[in-house]
Amino acid sequence: MTDQPISFKDMCLRFDVTARTLRYYEYIELLAPIKEGRSRFYGPREIARMKLILRGRRFGFSLEEIRQWLLLYNQKGTREQNLVWVELADRQLKELEKQRAELDGTIADLRALRDSSAANLDD
Structure with missing residues (x-):
């Protein structure tokens, strides 16, 4: 750079x-x-x-979360910034895993409905 x-x-x-x-x-x-x-x-x-x-x-963080996290570097240094980052990342990982599970369920439901509809076309 x-x-x-x-x-x-x-x-x-x-x-x-x-x-x-x-x-x-x-x-x-x-x-x-x-x-x-x-x-x-x-x-x-x-x-x-x-x-x-x-x-x-x-990663799904709000701009305010990002702003607050960036401010930590000047206010409290790298260590505190990294501690907060780990907490934020843990929380966001849980949220993303929840969203993925919901999406997997939605895909399975849609696939089953699609397959059922396709089978009815063959009848």
Whole structure:
């Protein structure tokens, strides 16, 4: 990774997000770009934070949970941040496993109904 800041447009392209999303992340203080006039530039810290934000969203965490977790690094350091991360991850894993079980049940029900309907077509 380069230490050269990247532009607002390049940040959107790199992470495949809209300008609106990037401005919103700044508004809720997830990102703090370098501002030069009306231009915004994102350095290594913001690029790393964006990776964490998107990964957290993919895992199902709310933006507020991600924001609070990122704040811990500056407030209490890496150890406390990691402790909270483990707690959040444990909770989210349980939720995802519950969702998977519900989805598996729904798929089984749909498959059975589909198979029953297909069998009726043969009659």
